[in-house]
Every structure is written in structure tokens, then in C-alpha cells.
Amino acid sequence: MKAIIIKKYGAPEVLKLQEYPTPEISGDEVLIEVKAAGLNRSDVFQREGNYPSPAGVISEIPGLEVAGTIVKCGPAVVDFTIGDRVCALLAGGGYAEYVSVRQGQCLPIPSGLNFAEAASLPETVFTVWSNVFQRGNLQRGETLLLHGGNSGIGITGIQIAHALGSKVIVTVGSDEKGQKCLELGADSYINYKTQNFETQLQDEGVDVILDMIGGDYLAKNINILKPEGRLVHINAVSGSRVDLDIWKVMTKRLTVTGSTLRSREYEFKKQLAKEIQKNVWPLIESKKFRPVIYKKFPFSEAAEAHRLLEDGSHTGKVILVR
Ligand SMILES: NC(=O)c1ccc[n+]([C@@H]2O[C@H](COP(=O)([O-])OP(=O)(O)OC[C@H]3O[C@@H](n4cnc5c(N)ncnc54)[C@H](OP(=O)(O)O)[C@@H]3O)[C@@H](O)[C@H]2O)c1
Structure with missing residues (x-):
């Protein structure tokens, strides 16, 4: 062949x-x-x-x-x-x-x-289902933050989470990509090159985060999760060795997890x-x-x-x- x-x-x-x-x-x-x-x-x-x-x-x-x-x-x-x-x-x-x-x-x-x-x-649907819905246990009415909304994983995650009744916020590298995510069902986007997602989401908070960035995103992710929030890692392109404030995990009863398919x-x-x-x-x-x-x-x-x-x-x- x-x-x-x-x-x-x-x-x-x-x-x-x-x-x-x-x-x-x-x-x-x-x-x-x-x-x-x-x-x-x-x-x-x-x-x-x-x-x-x-x-x-x-x-x-x-x-x-x-x-x-x-x-x-x-x-x-x-x-x-x-x-x-x-x-x-x-x-x-x-x-x-x-x-x-x-x-x-x-x-x-x-x-x-x-x-x-x-x-x-297959690759994105299996990854999104196992990480967002199984490990992250995203429920109808909850808010999902998807980093890399424009990625293969992102466009699948937006559509499935939206169809199953969750609010979806994404980070993207341009307003044009953000616009495409809105067309697929995202409720809002944050341009990570011009805006700080932690500041933007601090008050509102999110229930589940799907993250492939790692590095300095960890502390920001932890800060914006609501009590009982779930943070799921599928990669760490900015670095996998990070500082974690365990008190924040304890006091908000957070779950920090991840997987490789x-x-x-x-x-x-x-x-x-x-x-x-x-x-x-x-x-x-x-x-x-x-x-x-x-x-x-x-x-x-x-x-x-x-x-x-x-x-x-x-x-x-x-x-x-x-
Ligand atoms: N663990 C697993 O089982 C598993 C399975 C499948 C995929 N993955 C991982 O999931 C990731 C996505 O895969 P893919 O094939 O869908 O990738 P892809 O289409 O190439 O997308 C990569 C994405 O990363 C985004 N990005 C880069 N830097 C960012 C930052 N600082 N903040 C927010 N977003 C940022 C890019 O956003 P812009 O284009 O908007 O800049 C782009 O959307 C990869 O890292 C892959 O290794 C893991």
C-alpha cells in the first residue's frame, strides 16, 4: 500500500x-x-x-x-x-x-x-467527551471555559457543550477567530493576546476549564474556578512544572485533573x-x-x-x- x-x-x-x-x-x-x-x-x-x-x-x-x-x-x-x-x-x-x-x-x-x-x-470527540464530560463532569447550566477555542478540540468542545445546555467561553488569538467561535455556539470569547482572561472572568467565575496551555495559566485558572470547580489538562504547551496554591484547591474544593487519550x-x-x-x-x-x-x-x-x-x-x- x-x-x-x-x-x-x-x-x-x-x-x-x-x-x-x-x-x-x-x-x-x-x-x-x-x-x-x-x-x-x-x-x-x-x-x-x-x-x-x-x-x-x-x-x-x-x-x-x-x-x-x-x-x-x-x-x-x-x-x-x-x-x-x-x-x-x-x-x-x-x-x-x-x-x-x-x-x-x-x-x-x-x-x-x-x-x-x-x-x-474521532480524536477531538473522544478527547472532549472523556475530559469535559467524564473527568470534568460538565452539567447543563454550568459554564465551561475552553482555552484554544479555535483549535480542533475547541470547535468540537464549543458545539457539544452548547448543544447540551452549557454556557461556553473561549480564549482565542484574534477577534476573527473569536467571531468564528461565536458562530459555532460560544457565548463569548476573550482574545488572549489583548485581554487577560483572569481579570475578565474573576467576578463571574467558571465551573469547568479545559486547558492545553499549562504554565502561568494554572494559577489564573485556579483563581477563576467557582467552588467545586474542575480543571482538566490535556497538554501543557507553556510548561508542565508549575506552582500550585494548595490552599485555594482546598478552600474552593477544586478538582485538578487531566489525561492523555x-x-x-x-x-x-x-x-x-x-x-x-x-x-x-x-x-x-x-x-x-x-x-x-x-x-x-x-x-x-x-x-x-x-x-x-x-x-x-x-x-x-x-x-x-x-
Ligand atoms: N491529552 C489528550 O488526550 C489530547 C488529545 C487531543 C489533543 N490534545 C492537545 O490539545 C491541544 C489542541 O489540539 P488541536 O489538534 O485541536 O490543536 P490546534 O488545532 O493546532 O490548536 C492549538 C490551539 O492552541 C491555541 N493557543 C496557543 N497558545 C494559546 C494561549 N496562550 N492561550 C489560549 N490558546 C492558545 C491556539 O489558539 P489561536 O490559534 O487562537 O492562537 C490554537 O487554537 C494540543 O495541545 C494537543 O496536543 C490532547
């Missing part, structure tokens, strides 16, 4: 389209003929050599999410059959003509979506997929949540697609299509 290989760690041009052995399947794995693969910031970290693949996961081929058609089923597959249109959460290997994955990490493509739209969903065990992802099919897929089918595609590239232009992702001017997902 053809696949995009990380030849060596470095700039986008290290991504090369090459021949690679088609994956074998066994047990409850399916083989998906990939029609579209979603790009994520983590792919850039992996390409640079800063996000090693978990043990046993293909490390030369990036790609955490795909959509396509099942062309082979292992002997223990019971949930899907050859010809099914699915999207899947992967730990790697998505930038390829074929990928193998266990059945529990696949979901049927919601009705009305094409392959590119479906491929844009890629390295989680299969049973967790399988359970999460079931919850998503029950809670999020109906929002897509009733058009309360729609995939936002910024640009599609052919697989052969993966390096160009990474350049766009790194440039950061986009709102919405970047997708490789065949």
Missing part, C-alpha cells in the same frame, strides 16, 4: 509518500480502506520527534483518526461487516491506504456525513466509543453539531497540510483525502 512515512524527525518535508506493507489483521481487528484521515496538532509533535508512539503502535506512519470502508474482518469481529462505512480512533498509522484497528474503536459514520467530515471527528487501554476507548455513539452521534444527526472542515489535501501533499496546520491561521480541521 501507499503511506505517508516520517523518514526522520524534522520539518514538514520529512513526510514522504512511499510503499509500505499492508497491515495484517487478526482477532477482533478490521482492515479499513482509508478514504480520509484527520490531522491533529499531535501529528506535528510526532513528526518533530516530541510525541513517541505508545509501545506496539506503528511509529513511522502518523494519523490518529480516519474514515473509510471495512474491507476485511478478523474472525472475532461481530459489530461490523465488510462494506461498512466507519470512522475510527487510532493510536497511529492513519496516513495510509489501509489501517487495522480493533472493532471497539470504530463507529458507524453518522448519516449525512461524507468521509472527510467523518474523519475529522492515545496511550489509554483498548477497553477504555471501546467504552468511550459507546458513550459517544449514544450521546454525541444524535447531536450530529440532528444537526446541532457539525464537522468544520477548513481544507482538504491529497495524501501526496501531507507536508503542505502540516505547514498549514503549523501556520495556525485556520479554524476547522485539515483533512487528507484519497
